[in-house]
Amino acid sequence: MTIEVIGISVLWLFLFGYVIVASIDFGAGFFNASTIVTGKHHIVNTVIQRYLSPVWEITNVFLVFFFVGMIGFFPQTAYYFGTVLLIPISISIILLALRGSYYAFGTYGTKGHVGYTLMYGVTGVLIPASLSTALIVSQGGFIRETATGRIELDYTALFTSPFAWSIVVLSLVSVLFISASFLAYYSSVAQDKKALKLFKKYTWIWSFPTIVTALGIIIEMKWHNPAHFEGLLSLWWLFALSFICFLLSLWLLKTRNYGWSFLFVVLQFALAFYAYGVSRYPYLLYPHLTIYDSFTNETMAYALITVFILGLMLLIPSLYLVFKLFIMNKPYIQSGK
């Protein structure tokens, strides 16, 4: 394995970490807000607050980690993505800023403020959509070179592309699916039967759109980027495994093994996420950038990997502590009632 591959694997791992923790977070915000509208807020509120309060900050760090690492390992991405994504990523930042601060205002400041809660829910759904622009653009086909040799985002192509919209839809429905599955598990630990019933229902509702859009995107890829489509096909067995995990997670949900069910949801996404990542090898930004021509100097790469390993030795025990205190800790979760 070359050092470039190690670099991108590390980053992909962090992106995946962000996708999972952020999905739980965004979805929780959405359910928290939507149940205000549907009048079921009292059922889900406690479970969601108990989970979110101690961990909301950590979610953001995963994202920062990913792109700081990206610029570290692949400095040229700063130029390409930075130039092209000014508007979409700025919108994401603004939404993230509103969301983060409104969460803090609502939770620690004026408790139960409906405006803050709604804001938190709405931004949570918009952020995955705006962030997925980065993924869509990296797929190629949306960057235009101007007469003066600059590069810019082709907004018309982006907004009229069914492929782009499918990815936005996939990001939305999978956020809700992952989140519902986790919250079902969390409420089962809390022995909160009402919340459990509701989240179980949400998991079922959002499971099928997720799988249907994902399949749709693979098919659309055939027209959008034939080379990548071939890459996806050659890894068909990984996608097949992912689908099996999906079925298993639903079966486990039905048989009330919520923890295992959530685990298989994560596995399902991990497999699909890695298969997708491998299939685009070696491109970071098709066809402008590969992981080889944008890689940082070797000294920095080794320094980064060393720091990364040392950092993990600090982080993993700390995350374990969080997990033990707040996520796996029955007295903590249950005392919320």
Place this chain on the structure above:
Amino acid sequence: MDSVEFSRYLTMLTLSVHVIFATLGVGVPIMITIAHWLGLKKQDEHYLLLAKRWARGYVITVAVGVVTGTAIALQLALLWPRFMEFAGQLVALPLFMETFAFFFEAIFLGIYLYTWDRFKNPKHHFYLLAPVVLGSAMSALFITSVNAFMNTPQGFTLVDGQLTNIQPLVAMFNPAMPTKVAHVLTSAYMTTAFVLASIAAYHLLKGNRHEYHRKALALTMKIALIFSIATALVGDLSGKFLAEYQPEKLAAAEWHFETEGEAPLVLYGVLTETNEVKYAIRIPYALSMLVHSNPFGVVTGLNDIPQEYHPPYVIHYFFDIMVTIGIGLTVLALFYWLALWRGWTVIKSRLFRILLVASGPLAMIAIEAGWWFTEVGRQPWIMRGFMSTAEGATDSPYVWMMFIAFAILYIILMIGTAVVLTRMFKKNPVERELEKLADEQRSVAK
């Protein structure tokens, strides 16, 4: 205005907002630690409550600090893509380490806040603060080292536009780093102490005679004095550093045009179009003294530096503001302690308390002025000697729209923070919390 200008203003806007919360982010954990430790040691519930209430307010400022920090981190690549492409190969290490430090802090802060009653031994809960303090100081250290690198780049060789011989640690431990980090840390601790002192002073000014506020004021002013002196000492070292490595910044800050010995220190004043200084206070020999510890030492003047490398002369005002407030606050803290020691009642006067209330906001203004001084002072460079600001900026034509959008966002965030923080503490005054604590203890005793 073109994209370069807008990129500069947007970066300035984001950083000016972020630095308020970043300064508190670095400073408050250590204040919480001291209060919590005193509380445990003296078995004094006032100090424990102090730690608890500071921590509660701190969460709000951390939240805004996190989101504005995320904004500046992403904006670096969005607004300065060429610079990040270049510098990413050189300073990725401290940037990466900063996220680790921040991660570490975020994890333990979350645990600390939600485990006030969950450990049998209260000391275990207290120990959770160590990683928070350490993480916040470390992230300040790493991110400041990146900024220091932009001022004094080293650790690489540039051959025909190609980077070779890269040494990440040499880049990180650049000449500007020690003084900058020390100045950032001491001034953050100092500012936070004054901010917390002005809250306590505000309650006393309002006529609240509760012992809690007296203890808070005495404690924070003591800490403020220590760190004011430390900040001044490090500030002096920073001046000496500038004279050696960035003479143009120091010369512009002092409006020092002729290279000469026996250089005077210029305070305040205005600059005419022909670069004459008017209405200024001149302290003879002081600049030479400051730079060389020798009243006859020769100080490089702007006339010996090519015109195109001159920083904007406006930084003189920022420098004056920073130094004036810094010295003023040090005197204020010193006077407060002398008075407390000698039993002078003047510190209980209304006027003195108004001064104390003003100290926190003033310290924050000094922080802003200091950063504007250092950042505007290295114009026209984004990386001194290697890349000009214009070369590093994006060429996207939409930066002005983003400037407006972010300006609106920051206004919302600032107002929101102010409103939420005031409400939080007004609705739940100290007296009520202490009563509640007493009630709880009584019911446990039964």
